[in-house]
Amino acid sequence: MLIAAGCSSGRDWRSASRESAGIAPDPQVTKEAVLQVYGASTWGWRGWFAIHTWIAAKHSDEEFYTVYEVIGWRLRRGQPVVRIEKDLPDRYWYGERPRLLKEHRGAGVDRLIAEVDKAARAYPWPTTYEAFPGPNSNTFIAWVGRQVPELGLELPFSAIGSSYGH
Numbered sequence: 750m751l752i753a754a755g756c757s758s759g760r761d762w763r764s765a766s767r768e769s770a771g772i773a774p775d776p777q778v779t780k781e782a783v784l785q786v787y788g789a790s791t792w793g794w795r796g797w798f799a800i801h802t803w804i805a806a807k808h809s810d811e812e813f814y815t816v817y818e819v820i821g822w823r824l825r826r827g828q829p830v831v832r833i834e835k836d837l838p839d840r841y842w843y844g845e846r847p848r849l850l851k852e853h854r855g856a857g858v859d860r861l862i863a864e865v866d867k868a869a870r871a872y873p874w875p876t877t878y879e880a881f882p883g884p885n886s887n888t889f890i891a892w893v894g895r896q897v898p899e900l901g902l903e904l905p906f907s908a909i910g911s912s913y914g915h
Contacts, residue, residue: 770846771789773814773838774854782858784865786851786890786902789842792906799909802890804869805838806862814838817869819880819889829875831889833866837900851902859894868896873914883913891915 775785788800803818817838823830839847853861872892874884887904891911894902904911 752810755786767837767840769837770839770841772847772849776807776812776814779807780810780864781855782812782853783807783838784853784858784900785838785849786900787839787847788850788905788908789845789847792843792845794817798907799840800905800907801886802904802908802911803886804890804893805836806865807838808859808862809872812908815866816840817889817893819872819884819886821880821885824876830878831869831872831875833869850904851900853900860891861897864897865893865900867892871896879910881909883910885910885913887911888913 750834764907773785775915784804784806786804788802791799791801803816805814805816807814813835815836816832816834816838818832819830821830821831823832841847874888879885887908887910890902891904891908892914894900894913896906
């Protein structure tokens with residue numbers, strides 16, 4: 750019983766922060782292309798050992814970011830797990846502060862963003878999600894990284910599922 754009590758965070762995901770962490774450059778001010786990969790501890794007890802990862806990108810002169818990620822609960826709503834939408838790039842992941850895992854800025858990044866977008870849209874598991882062993886959010890980011898090796902992406906060990914399908 751004592752162990753089970755230690756597994757509850759006592760928090761509610763519905764009220765957990767989803768605000769910007771203030772890491773990404775302001776797209777209204779920053780004119781250069783920006784591509785960033787983020788990771789944040791997953792919700793609840795899984796966060797003790799696992800992270801959720803995503804990519805945020807804005808082309809040169811764009812005034813918004815596009816976020817690329819996989820979210821498993823989208824399946825319950827009849828949606829594909831792949832989410833590609835305009836959004837805050839550095840949003841807290843349900844109360845967990847994101848950390849920047851990789852960043853590319855400036856010359857040549859517009860081309861890199863186009864390649865990431867193409868790879869993300871070709872993800873082979875858009876309607877499948879398994880927290881372990883995958884495919885999951887980390888499988889998606891790792892898969893995009895393998896399709897676009899110029900990203901130079903190396904996910905941490907805590908990106909469980911990143912080796913799925915490889």
